[in-house]
Amino acid sequence: MNEHPAQQRSSAQEQRNIDLAERFVLLADTLVDDYDIVDLLDRLASTCVELLDVSEAGLMISDQRGTLQYMASSSEATRLLELFQLQSEEGGPCVEAFRSGRAITVEDVTAESRWPRFGRAAAEAGFRSIYAVPMRWHDEVIGGLNLFTVHGRPLRHPDQRIARALADVATIGILQQRSAHRTSLLAEQLQTALNTRIVIEQAKGVVAEHGQGDLQFAFEALRSYARSTHQRLSDVARSVVTRTLPVEELLAARKPT
Numbered sequence: 001m002n003e004h005p006a007q008q009r010s011s012a013q014e015q016r017n018i019d020l021a022e023r024f025v026l027l028a029d030t031l032v033d034d035y036d037i038v039d040l041l042d043r044l045a046s047t048c049v050e051l052l053d054v055s056e057a058g059l060m061i062s063d064q065r066g067t068l069q070y071m072a073s074s075s076e077a078t079r080l081l082e083l084f085q086l087q088s089e090e091g092g093p094c095v096e097a098f099r100s101g102r103a104i105t106v107e108d109v110t111a112e113s114r115w116p117r118f119g120r121a122a123a124e125a126g127f128r129s130i131y132a133v134p135m136r137w138h139d140e141v142i143g144g145l146n147l148f149t150v151h152g153r154p155l156r157h158p159d160q161r162i163a164r165a166l167a168d169v170a171t172i173g174i175l176q177q178r179s180a181h182r183t184s185l186l187a188e189q190l191q192t193a194l195n196t197r198i199v200i201e202q203a204k205g206v207v208a209e210h211g212q213g214d215l216q217f218a219f220e221a222l223r224s225y226a227r228s229t230h231q232r233l234s235d236v237a238r239s240v241v242t243r244t245l246p247v248e249e250l251l252a253a254r255k256p257t
Contacts, residue, residue, distance in 0.1 A: 020162065023047045036232045037061070037174060037193035038200065041072035042223065044145070044170050049074045052159045054147040055127065058082040060094055061135070061143035061174075061190060068098055068143065069194050076216040077125045078148060084121050092118040093132035094144040101141045103164070106130040107154045122148070131155040133163050135171040142171060196234040203237035210247040225250045 045057040058073040060082060068086060073079040085092035092115045093104040106112050107129050112119035122130065127148040135143040145167045147155060155163070200222070207218035226236040239245035 019051055023051060023166075036196070036234050037190065038072060038196045038234055039226075039232045040170055040173060042233055044166055045072050045074045046223075047166060048145070048147055048163060052147065052163060053149065053153070053156060054131075054159075055150045056148040058094070058146040058148070059135075059143060060086070060098065060146075061193065062098070062141075063190055063194060068095060069197075071143070071193065071197060076214065076219065078146070081118075081122060081125060081127075081148075082146065085115075085118060088115075088117055090115050090117055093130050094146040097132035097134045098141055098144040101134050101136050101139075103134065103160065104130075104132040105154055106132075108152060126150050128152045129154055131160060131163065133160075133167045135167050135174075137168065137171045137175055140171075140175060142174060196237075199234065199241055200237040203240040206240050207247055207250065211251050221250055225253050228253060 041059045041061070045059055048054055048057040056074045056078040058078040058081065059071045060068045061071045063069050070079065070082045070086060073082060081092075082094065085095050091099075093106050096114075097104045106119070109119040109122040109127060109130060128151055129149045131147045131154070133145040133147070134141050135145060145163065147163060149155065200219075203222055204215050204218040207213075207221055208215050211217065211221065213221075222236055222240070223233055225231075226233045229236075236245065236250070240247060240250065
């Protein structure tokens with residue numbers, strides 16, 4: 001017997017609540033003494049895409065000088081847009097969310113007057129609306145989360161609240177490592193994360209060249225192997241760059257058995 005539409009909606013909402021609870025636990029589980037910031041933020045981006053009404057997600061974190069740096073994204077297109085924001089003098093919604101400490105909504109990138117160059121770049125990448133969330137706890141803002149959609153609907157308020165909660169979990173996880181006498185530790189961790197990001201980009205190039213695929217394919221291969229083998233993304237990337245993990249082995253893990 002088929003379920004009534006109302007029952008189907010209720011079942012779907014119940015499953016979504018279960019999925020959200022599991023993802024919050026998964027994010028919290030990464031917050032151990034030696035956790036990897038890049039891995040944490042990569043999981044945050046993936047969670048947003050999988051459980052919210054968004055198409056892609058990207059993250060930026062400030063370095064020890066207070067300058068935003070690209071850190072994680074769910075796709076190559078999103079990575080390029082995040083870099084565009086950082087390199088453009090006019091900035092973009094994620095940069096503004098970081099500077100102002102408040103969420104920024106762009107309902108239609110084609111009609112955006114605050115950042116016209118970014119709006120055109122986002123439209124060319126196929127996106128229509130954006131919601132940017134500051135990674136903030138009290139008065140401390142350490143970065144920003146960008147959520148992109150290919151449809152013209154602004155992110156619904158329930159999803160906005162969930163996005164802010166997910167960003168809060170990651171922010172608290174990063175800031176909990178710092179105390180009055182450990183400020184230098186946070187700066188060191190963020191610098192290590194930026195260095196790790198460079199290694200990941202290098203590994204993407206190695207995989208893309210060897211596998212004759214694009215950078216998006218390479219990133220998905222790295223992330224898939226890391227998760228299937230319960231390793232950090234950064235460790236897998238470093239193994240590829242140093243040739244201790246053959247690219248053939250990494251690519252073979254993506255093939256159906």
